[in-house]
Amino acid sequence: MIFNWPYNGATPQNVRTFLLAHGISRTLLKKIKFHGGELSVAGQPVTVRTMLIAGQKLTVRLPTEAAPAVLSASEAPLTIIWEDAHFLVVDKPAQVASLPSHLYPTDTMANRVLGYYQRQGYTDQGIHIVTRLDRGTSGLMIFAKHAFAHTLLSQQLHTQQLQKTYLAVVSGQLAYSHNRITLPIKRAPGSFIKRTTAVGGRAALTEYWRQQQFAHAALVKVRLHTGRTHQIRVHFAAIGHPLLGDLLYAGPQVAGLERPALHCAQLQFYQPFLDRELSLHSDLPADLQQLMLTIKK
Structure with missing residues (x-):
């Protein structure tokens, strides 16, 4: 991967400072130096100490990244x-x-x-x-x-410039159409997998908007403001509304659903290389669509 960046500063600046300002981390600078990358100006190699002057263009060639040695390739399809x-x-x-x-x-x-x-x-x-x-x-x-x-x-x-929005189906009648859950989260005692809300846990913030309320469940739109393990599942269980199908957190079993009723439906982020915002969507999969039909009845 190659990038070309012009330098237009009023005074000379060293390559290291210029690259750090463009988001190249110190770790990546080391990889460029020691693992096959290159920095150059007008076709001539430079170092991070080289001083750039106005009008010059810095070329950055990132090292080629081989497949992880411990990872095998799967032939399964991707959507x-x-x-x-x-x-x-x-x-x-x-x-x-x-x-x-x-x-x-x-x-x-x-x-x-x-x-x-x-x-x-x-x-x-x-x-x-x-x-x-x-x-x-x-x-x-x-x-x-x-x-x-x-x-x-x-x-x-x-x-939080990158935002993830989820759809979840939670049990019970929600008292609020919009709410923020701020309970701290920590590992549940005696379990490597399960989390719980407790004093002394890590700060966590989940915001939700009720989309539809049914007799015994609700469809909610959820936005994460922190990224704790199982955050959505733990927070809704803690307020008495576990996700349908979520066995780990005592969610009700409905319509043969074999997993938590949780779907990452939207991603929004800034694509820095294209200089544009992206908003990408995913519809509910078949098992959650079937779940919605069941609870509507």
Whole structure:
């Protein structure tokens, strides 16, 4: 991946300062130096100490990223919502993990994306998950195609410029059409997986808007303002409205649903390389559509 950036400053500036201002991290600068990247001006190699003067153009060639040695490629298909030279946004099915583990070692979204990269013949095959989802959650996931793109979107996550909006089906009658849940979250005692709300946990903020209220459940739109593990599931369970199908947090079992009724339906972020805002959408999958028909009855 190659980038060309003109320098138009009134006074000379060293390459390091210039690149840091463009979002190149110190870690990536080390990779450029030691793992096959290059910095150059007018075709001549430069270092981070080189002083740029107005009118010069700095060329940055990022190192090629090989496939992770521990990751195998999967032939399973992908549903692609958006793709350009820097980002891949896919629609994750429920019951597919984001990353391999001892329980799910091969057919995860990371494996599927690597298989896609290889079938496409892409030179860069690094796997950079920007937004991951729980195994039981469906919907939109962003993969960055190189480390620089990953850094820029990670910054947007921290500043909330990158926004994730979910649809969830929760149990019971909600008292408020709009509310913010601010209960801190920590690991549940005696469990590696389960989380709970408790004093001393990490700050967490979930905002929701009720979309439809039914006799025993409600469809809500949810926006995360923090990114704690199982945050939506924990917060709704804590206020007495666990997600339908969520066995881990005592959610009611309805219509044979075998996973939490949670779907990442929208992603909004700034695409810095195209200088434009992106808003991407995913419709409810078939199992949640069937669930909606059931609870409406």
